[in-house]
Amino acid sequence: MAPINANDINDAKAFMPAKKVLPEVETDGANGNGNGNGNGNSPKGYSYETLLEIANFLLSRISVKPHIGIICGSGMGSLAETIQEPVSILYEDIPNFPVSTVEGHHGQLVFGKINDIPVMAMQGRFHYYEGYPLWKCCLPVRVMKLIGIKTLIATNAAGGLNPSYKIGDIMIVKDHINMMGFAGNNPLHGPNDERFGPRFPPMSKAYNYEYRKVAREIAKELNIDNIVREGVYTCLGGPNFETVAELNMLKMVGVDAVGMSTVHEVITARHCDLNVFALSLITNECVTSYDNNDEANHEEVLDVGRMRQDILRKFVSKLVERFAQIETNH
Numbered sequence: 001m002a003p004i005n006a007n008d009i010n011d012a013k014a015f016m017p018a019k020k021v022l023p024e025v026e027t028d029g030a031n032g033n034g035n036g037n038g039n040g041n042s043p044k045g046y047s048y049e050t051l052l053e054i055a056n057f058l059l060s061r062i063s064v065k066p067h068i069g070i071i072c073g074s075g076m077g078s079l080a081e082t083i084q085e086p087v088s089i090l091y092e093d094i095p096n097f098p099v100s101t102v103e104g105h106h107g108q109l110v111f112g113k114i115n116d117i118p119v120m121a122m123q124g125r126f127h128y129y130e131g132y133p134l135w136k137c138c139l140p141v142r143v144m145k146l147i148g149i150k151t152l153i154a155t156n157a158a159g160g161l162n163p164s165y166k167i168g169d170i171m172i173v174k175d176h177i178n179m180m181g182f183a184g185n186n187p188l189h190g191p192n193d194e195r196f197g198p199r200f201p202p203m204s205k206a207y208n209y210e211y212r213k214v215a216r217e218i219a220k221e222l223n224i225d226n227i228v229r230e231g232v233y234t235c236l237g238g239p240n241f242e243t244v245a246e247l248n249m250l251k252m253v254g255v256d257a258v259g260m261s262t263v264h265e266v267i268t269a270r271h272c273d274l275n276v277f278a279l280s281l282i283t284n285e286c287v288t289s290y291d292n293n294d295e296a297n298h299e300e301v302l303d304v305g306r307m308r309q310d311i312l313r314k315f316v317s318k319l320v321e322r323f324a325q326i327e328t329n330h
C-alpha cells in the first residue's frame, strides 16, 4: 500500500494542528517493548509520527487497506483463522510495537478478508498487568486508525457477575465502568494530540447502538440468542482474579462481567472516532460467596474460548459483514 502522511488521517479533526508539541518519544523501557516500569500515570507516549511510521510499515506489507479491526480476547485467537488470504506479521517484527507475553495471545497481526470485507485482527492484545502502561496497551488502536480502520470489534474473556449468566454466554457490551480510570489511570492521560481527538471525549455513546441492535438480530438469525446477553463490563488491573468482597462491590454498582482489558482500548478508539462494538465471552462464574469453593483460573478461561470458537467465528464474521454494510450506507 502507498504510505500515508500526517494529513491523510480520515477525520476532519485530523487537519487541526496539534495544540502542543508532544514530548519526545518515551518508551518506558530501553527497547521500546514497554516492558519497563511505566505505571500508566506518566504522560509518556509515542509521538504521532512514530505511530505513523508503524502504520506505514504495516501498509508497506499489505495490498488492501482494512476497514474493520478486531481484537481477539484470551483464548479467542482462532477468530483470526476465519480471515481469508491472510498476511500475518509478528509483533516482534514490527518496529516499536509491544510483544504479547500471555498464554492464549499469539502475538501477531493478521490482515485479510472476512466475507470479502478487508479486516485486520490482533491475535493477542496487551494488558496493563504485563507491565505495559495503558497508552501502550492501546497503541495498536491508534495504529488501526492511522491505517484507515473505521470500526473496532473488541472481544474479551470475562467473569460473569450477573447471576443469570452462564459459562459460555456471549455478552454484548452496552457500557463499561472505568474502574482504573477512577484511580486516574487512563490511556489518554498526558498531553492530548488533537490529530487523534479532543481533550475531553464523551463516552456516553461509547458502544455503537446500531451495531448492538444488529448484533442482537444476528444472534437470532444464528439461533444463538439464548446465549447472547447484553450488559456492563468493567476492567480491573489484574493479574489476580478478584476477591469475593471486590466482586460483591462490583455487582452492587451494576457490573455484569469483569475482565482485565477492553475499557482503555474502547476509550482510545472513541477518542479517535472509531465506531466500537465489544463482546465478552463469559468464561467463568464469579465467586461471590465464601461458601463457594470454586477458584477462577486462566486454563478454564482458555478452555471456554476453545469450546465456543465455532460459534464466535460465525458470529463475528456476520458482524463484520453487517457492520461494513452499515458503514457503506452512512
Ligand SMILES: O=P(O)(O)O[C@@H]1C[C@H](O)[C@@H](CO)O1
Residues within 6 Å of the ligand: 072, 073, 074, 102, 125, 127, 155, 156, 157, 158, 238, 259, 260, 261, 262, 297, 298, 301
Ligand atoms: O485479553 P482478555 O481480556 O480477553 O483476557 C482475560 C483477562 C486476562 O488477561 C485473562 C484472565 O484469564 O483473560
